[in-house]
Amino acid sequence: MIKLSDIPTTPPADADEDKLKDETKHLVKRLGELQQLMYAQQKYSALVILQGMDGSGKDGAAKQVFAECHHYGVQVHSFKKPSEEEFAHDFLWRVHQQAPRKGMIQIFNRSQYEDILIQWVHGWIDDERAEKRMQAINAFEELLAFDNNTLVFKFYMHISYGQQAKELQERIDEPDKHWKHNPGDWKEREHWDDYMRCYEYAFNHSSIPWIIVPVDKRWYRDYVMAKALVERLEQLGMAYPPLPAE
Amino acid sequence: MIKLSDIPTTPPADADEDKLKDETKHLVKRLGELQQLMYAQQKYSALVILQGMDGSGKDGAAKQVFAECHHYGVQVHSFKKPSEEEFAHDFLWRVHQQAPRKGMIQIFNRSQYEDILIQWVHGWIDDERAEKRMQAINAFEELLAFDNNTLVFKFYMHISYGQQAKELQERIDEPDKHWKHNPGDWKEREHWDDYMRCYEYAFNHSSIPWIIVPVDKRWYRDYVMAKALVERLEQLGMAYPPLPAE
Numbered sequence: 001m002i003k004l005s006d007i008p009t010t011p012p013a014d015a016d017e018d019k020l021k022d023e024t025k026h027l028v029k030r031l032g033e034l035q036q037l038m039y040a041q042q043k044y045s046a047l048v049i050l051q052g053m054d055g056s057g058k059d060g061a062a063k064q065v066f067a068e069c070h071h072y073g074v075q076v077h078s079f080k081k082p083s084e085e086e087f088a089h090d091f092l093w094r095v096h097q098q099a100p101r102k103g104m105i106q107i108f109n110r111s112q113y114e115d116i117l118i119q120w121v122h123g124w125i126d127d128e129r130a131e132k133r134m135q136a137i138n139a140f141e142e143l144l145a146f147d148n149n150t151l152v153f154k155f156y157m158h159i160s161y162g163q164q165a166k167e168l169q170e171r172i173d174e175p176d177k178h179w180k181h182n183p184g185d186w187k188e189r190e191h192w193d194d195y196m197r198c199y200e201y202a203f204n205h206s207s208i209p210w211i212i213v214p215v216d217k218r219w220y221r222d223y224v225m226a227k228a229l230v231e232r233l234e235q236l237g238m239a240y241p242p243l244p245a246e
Numbered sequence: 247m248i249k250l251s252d253i254p255t256t257p258p259a260d261a262d263e264d265k266l267k268d269e270t271k272h273l274v275k276r277l278g279e280l281q282q283l284m285y286a287q288q289k290y291s292a293l294v295i296l297q298g299m300d301g302s303g304k305d306g307a308a309k310q311v312f313a314e315c316h317h318y319g320v321q322v323h324s325f326k327k328p329s330e331e332e333f334a335h336d337f338l339w340r341v342h343q344q345a346p347r348k349g350m351i352q353i354f355n356r357s358q359y360e361d362i363l364i365q366w367v368h369g370w371i372d373d374e375r376a377e378k379r380m381q382a383i384n385a386f387e388e389l390l391a392f393d394n395n396t397l398v399f400k401f402y403m404h405i406s407y408g409q410q411a412k413e414l415q416e417r418i419d420e421p422d423k424h425w426k427h428n429p430g431d432w433k434e435r436e437h438w439d440d441y442m443r444c445y446e447y448a449f450n451h452s453s454i455p456w457i458i459v460p461v462d463k464r465w466y467r468d469y470v471m472a473k474a475l476v477e478r479l480e481q482l483g484m485a486y487p488p489l490p491a492e
Contacts, residue, residue: 088348
């Protein structure tokens with residue numbers, strides 16, 4: 001049972017910053033090699049879901065952790081407000097289209113979980129629909145896993161309420177971050193507790209488990225994510241395909 | 247528990263052909279009106295799945311039963327052998343993309359069920375995968391129903407082994423049916439009993455029930471399908487939207 005208030009948003013007291021930064025470099029490099037193997041072998045794929053409050057570092061994680069991956073094997077899809085066409089379909093319609101083909105790493109910047117987060121927090125869907133959507137998400141993720149060898153990684157970018165304020169303020173204070181400023185983010189921040197409640201519901205009702213990433217320090221975020229990805233991908237025992245028989 | 251050998255492929259002995267043909271005309275006309283309402287209201291949609299052995303009249307049903315519907319509100323999608331891109335995804339990936347948007351009737355000529363029929367019959371998937379796919383199909387159809395107001399109609403075109411031979415032979419004998427002839431259909435026919443077993447599995451493990459349509463007589467097929475569609479759509483109480491307030 002995950003309770004977010006019990007989980008720190010900062011690195012453990014004994015974490016050695018220099019050592020972990022160094023280890024992260026190796027992990028990020030190894031992730032690049034594993035991505036190349038995956039692309040060459042065309043047997044597995046990975047879906048990397050990034051969820052978190054505004055300013056929790058989803059964009060940065062997608063850039064830093066996958067820095068050594070080739071662009072041809074990694075795609076990022078950011079889910080925005082649904083279009084009219086998307087709204088005329090079930091909530092997974094647009095999501096399913098973006099599922100990775102074999103060999104690919106697909107990063108979701110926000111995801112199907114928004115449809116039980118923002119929509120639930122604002123009362124656009126009721127409890128019953130949120131629960132049914134959660135079941136549909138479980139079935140969807142299981143389908144990707146069993147029928148397409150897709151590894152589903154779900155990262156929650158765990159930021160503190162105080163740190164979020166700093167991050168959002170930087171977008172106002174620093175000219176090269178102005179483009180990220182959105183007054184709506186401050187408005188959503190007022191629903192913080194509701195978001196935490198909905199996130200916890202998702203964590204505790206997901207069949208594929210979540211990885212809670214303490215993100216107040218970005219170097220620790222990168223370390224946790226790179227480690228989780230590399231460890232799981234190493235288990236696949238991927239290998240380059242041999243020359244085809246003539 | 248559905249057992250196909252217990253269900254006739256011909257009309258009941260007391261079926262009055264002239265009377266039912268007349269009734270079918272009215273039903274087909276009413277279906278056209280209901281389709282127009284659905285299109286105008288943009289609240290509901292319908293997915294009409296047509297499954298059956300070769301020569302069981304899927305194409306004909308799609309034409310005759312929907313004869314009074316407008317083309318802008320009805321689409322037919324025929325699922326063929328998957329493309330390379332489709333094979334690189336889970337089996338529902340290409341299916342989900344074709345789910346109807348609100349207001350539309352989408353007809354599937356063959357469907358997601360082929361992935362637990364032809365593939366299972368030929369041993370390309372094992373029992374475990376077939377069962378998991380069945381669960382995934384149930385979750386998918388339930389998603390369309392609860393999250394997009396989609397009515398899912400599943401028609402099995404129930405043809406006899408003897409009648410199939412006649413239908414396939416006509417494709418050899420009649421010039422305007424040559425284009426439908428495919429020697430592979432005769433080959434698939436050798437797996438008849440396996441297909442029946444797999445179909446029965448699907449019928450008996452579907453959460454949304456199937457409608458078994460006796461199709462040896464085409465006039466009776468059209469009657470059964472039109473009646474099922476109209477009766478269910480009437481229950482929705484659809485109405486044309488009022489003029490929007492200025």
